[in-house]
Amino acid sequence: MSNGPFYQGDCGCGAVTLMATGAPLGAADCDCPDCCGEDGSATRLLFWPEVSVQFAGGFDELEHHRARHGGEKLRCRRCQEWVLTIHEEAGIMALPAEVLPEMTEPVVDDAALLDRLGHR
Numbered sequence: 001m002s003n004g005p006f007y008q009g010d011c012g013c014g015a016v017t018l019m020a021t022g023a024p025l026g027a028a029d030c031d032c033p034d035c036c037g038e039d040g041s042a043t044r045l046l047f048w049p050e051v052s053v054q055f056a057g058g059f060d061e062l063e064h065h066r067a068r069h070g071g072e073k074l075r076c077r078r079c080q081e082w083v084l085t086i087h088e089e090a091g092i093m094a095l096p097a098e099v100l101p102e103m104t105e106p107v108v109d110d111a112a113l114l115d116r117l118g119h120r
């Protein structure tokens with residue numbers, strides 16, 4: 001295990017908890033049909049290497065949905081908050097920034113990740 005920084009996150013009701021270590025690959029605002037809010041607003045996503053993100057609790061509370069862009073969207077079945085999207089082939093996890101409030105360091109925008117992962 002590295003001793004790098006780590007960030008804890010959870011869903012709205014706290015049933016699902018997770019941890020990200022190290023640094024994200026990049027960030028982007030996405031308003032694709034899978035990522036936009038109910039009001040159509042874009043969601044800020046942080047992209048992490050899959051190995052950097054671990055669930056700490058509530059794994060059994062996760063609902064899996066196949067997303068239009070090919071990834072797999074995971075939601076808490078209790079509060080319905082979207083906690084992350086797995087892009088398995090790319091080995092990348094996309095987390096809404098609000099799931100990781102501890103991650104306050106600036107992250108470089110890399111909109112090319114949205115193209116690469118099929119969000120647009």
Ligand SMILES: [Zn+2]
Pocket residue numbers: 011012013014015016076077078079080081
């Ligand atoms: Zn929840």
Ligand SMILES: [Zn+2]
Pocket residue numbers: 030031032033034035036119
């Ligand atoms: Zn998207």
